[in-house]
Amino acid sequence: MISAWMRTRDKIDKAIDNFFLSIWQTLIVLFSETGSIAFFCAESIKQIFTKPFRFDEIIKHMEFVGNKSLLIIMLTGAFTGMAMSYQIYLGFELVNAVNLVGPTVALGITRELGPVLTGLIVAARAGGAMAARIGTMRVSEQIDALEVMGIDAKQYLVSPRILAAFVAMPLLCGVFDFVAMTGAYFLCVKVLGLDEAIFWDKIQLWLNPRDINEGLIKSAVFGVLFSTICTYRGYNTKGGAKGVGEATNTGVVYSMVIIIVTNFFMTNIIRFYYKVMGIK
Amino acid sequence: MKNAVEIHSLNKTFDGMDYVLKNLNLNIPEGHITTIIGFSGTGKSVLLKHILGLVQPSSGRICVLGKDLAAMSPEELIDFRCHLGVLFQHAALFDDMTVLENVCFPIIEHRRNWETDAIIETAARKLKDSGMEEKHFHKLPSELSGGQRKRVGLARALALDPEILLYDEPTTGLDPILTEMVDDLIRTTHDKHPGSTSIVVTHDLHAAFNVGNFIVMLDKGGVLLQGNRDTFFKSDIPLVQSFLEKGFKKE
Ligand SMILES: Nc1ncnc2c1ncn2[C@@H]1O[C@H](COP(=O)(O)OP(=O)(O)OP(=O)(O)O)[C@@H](O)[C@H]1O
Ligand SMILES: [Mg+2]
Numbered sequence: 253m254i255s256a257w258m259r260t261r262d263k264i265d266k267a268i269d270n271f272f273l274s275i276w277q278t279l280i281v282l283f284s285e286t287g288s289i290a291f292f293c294a295e296s297i298k299q300i301f302t303k304p305f306r307f308d309e310i311i312k313h314m315e316f317v318g319n320k321s322l323l324i325i326m327l328t329g330a331f332t333g334m335a336m337s338y339q340i341y342l343g344f345e346l347v348n349a350v351n352l353v354g355p356t357v358a359l360g361i362t363r364e365l366g367p368v369l370t371g372l373i374v375a376a377r378a379g380g381a382m383a384a385r386i387g388t389m390r391v392s393e394q395i396d397a398l399e400v401m402g403i404d405a406k407q408y409l410v411s412p413r414i415l416a417a418f419v420a421m422p423l424l425c426g427v428f429d430f431v432a433m434t435g436a437y438f439l440c441v442k443v444l445g446l447d448e449a450i451f452w453d454k455i456q457l458w459l460n461p462r463d464i465n466e467g468l469i470k471s472a473v474f475g476v477l478f479s480t481i482c483t484y485r486g487y488n489t490k491g492g493a494k495g496v497g498e499a500t501n502t503g504v505v506y507s508m509v510i511i512i513v514t515n516f517f518m519t520n521i522i523r524f525y526y527k528v529m530g531i532k
Numbered sequence: 533m534k535n536a537v538e539i540h541s542l543n544k545t546f547d548g549m550d551y552v553l554k555n556l557n558l559n560i561p562e563g564h565i566t567t568i569i570g571f572s573g574t575g576k577s578v579l580l581k582h583i584l585g586l587v588q589p590s591s592g593r594i595c596v597l598g599k600d601l602a603a604m605s606p607e608e609l610i611d612f613r614c615h616l617g618v619l620f621q622h623a624a625l626f627d628d629m630t631v632l633e634n635v636c637f638p639i640i641e642h643r644r645n646w647e648t649d650a651i652i653e654t655a656a657r658k659l660k661d662s663g664m665e666e667k668h669f670h671k672l673p674s675e676l677s678g679g680q681r682k683r684v685g686l687a688r689a690l691a692l693d694p695e696i697l698l699y700d701e702p703t704t705g706l707d708p709i710l711t712e713m714v715d716d717l718i719r720t721t722h723d724k725h726p727g728s729t730s731i732v733v734t735h736d737l738h739a740a741f742n743v744g745n746f747i748v749m750l751d752k753g754g755v756l757l758q759g760n761r762d763t764f765f766k767s768d769i770p771l772v773q774s775f776l777e778k779g780f781k782k783e
Contacts, residue, residue, distance in 0.1 A: 304644070393624035396586050401638045401692075402614035404607075 386486030
């Protein structure tokens with residue numbers, strides 16, 4: 253009886269030990285990864301400014317990240333704008349504040365939803381492709397081939413992608429904001445019958461250019477984040493086609509989580525900055 | 533005799549338990565063709581990657597052209613590699629570039645003041661030298677056969693007229709006529725660049741003994757036997773004998 257209890261207790265002890273051990277290991281991996289990803293990012297950014305400058309590559313990747321995401325961003329933007337404004341309209345109707353639907357939607361879109369959704373969509377689309385492409389090059393020895401040709405593979409493959417994402421993301425976010433607001437306008441004014449003049453007037457009153465900038469800055473940061481994480485994953489791919497799949501998967505998932513978490517902190521940091529600078 | 537590559541007590545393990553290369557000592561003479569033979573999976577490709585500085589040794593020292601690879605900074609290593617040309621075992625062509633672009637690429641990168649015409653002309657000549665027909669120049673690597681890819685890889689390795697050329701199984705997967713052609717090519721390329729060193733990893737014993745002046749046989753991560761043709765035929769190591777016997781019987 254006692255020995256049975258002892259055995260069970262041993263097992264429980266072990267399970268608890270294992271649990272903490274695994275948390276500990278995860279934390280270690282997380283920190284070491286964060287460190288090496290940050291290092292990878294810093295190095296790649298440095299290499300943007302070292303010769304030879306790779307304008308062709310940069311343009312190519314901007315086209316890929318930016319141009320080719322345009323349609324899906326517009327589609328998402330339009331529907332998000334409409335859905336959000338409809339919900340907010342329904343809520344504000346209860347308290348007789350429908351006049352404020354416009355600015356509420358505008359602030360929500362430009363500060364939060366625009367950059368976050370743009371980030372998530374482009375991370376999934378372009379980030380996944382980056383990880384897969386670089387991962388394939390790694391496992392088929394193309395990166396080795398680059399290096400033995402005396403070409404810095406990071407400078408050739410990674411830096412242009414990070415720069416392209418950094419430039420393209422704010423542009424896409426701007427498009428998202430514009431299309432989403434157009435969608436909101438269409439739904440509120442044309443469908444729900446809000447007064448057009450009031451709608452725009454209130455937006456002008458409450459929406460500051462600074463709110464739009466806030467979103468654009470966020471999206472540029474997200475661009476650097478997802479492109480760094482995905483290229484890092486691809487660059488360090490191991491083990492054949494399966495490895496490429498894993499790299500793509502983890503790259504996209506990490507990017508999405510990081511974007512959402514970073515967004516929260518950036519919101520706070522920007523608020524704090526405004527407070528310190530005395531901006532209302 | 534000067535050595536192009538000097539390797540002192542090289543050890544390599546990928547997982548910390550199983551040693552792929554074990555206490556390997558090897559000097560590769562400058563200005564000659566050295567062939568490396570050995571059974572599949574004995575670490576020949578891994579050895580080549582060490583010489584290229586693509587893989588870090590677990591312990592040991594590697595000097596290439598008199599320079600210690602471990603002492604070089606990453607930038608120096610990258611510059612240094614311009615002296616090397618490599619044909620990878622699976623060719624490792626850039627799959628988003630056409631055949632011609634693949635060969636042009638290293639030239640564009642390192643001969644930045646060249647005219648476009650000159651670059652294309654050089655690349656086309658290298659491709660023709662390696663036996664590629666012009667009608668394939670604008671195909672993508674995925675549209676080529678394995679042997680054709682090898683030849684493009686060879687042309688790309690030769691593009692910059694390197695001082696040390698490394699070939700990882702250049703003839704595996706080619707038909708006998710092409711095999712002979714590539715062997716000839718290795719020799720003529722070598723003769724055309726006096727002082728250059730070629731290192732050829734091969735399964736093909738015929739080529740190993742015809743092409744190479746200096747032959748190294750690897751086994752279980754170390755050097756089993758090195759020397760010239762006679763050393764090998766006079767050797768009484770059973771493994772060498774069976775390797776020679778089986779290899780030549782096949783032909
Ligand atoms: N990146 C790697 N990670 C782990 N193990 C590896 C790696 N590369 C090679 N190996 C191991 O090293 C050993 C030697 O591999 P290598 O490719 O050098 O063989 P090889 O002599 O070139 O054979 P082959 O003639 O078939 O090409 C193999 O057992 C392989 O499993
Ligand atoms: Mg091999």
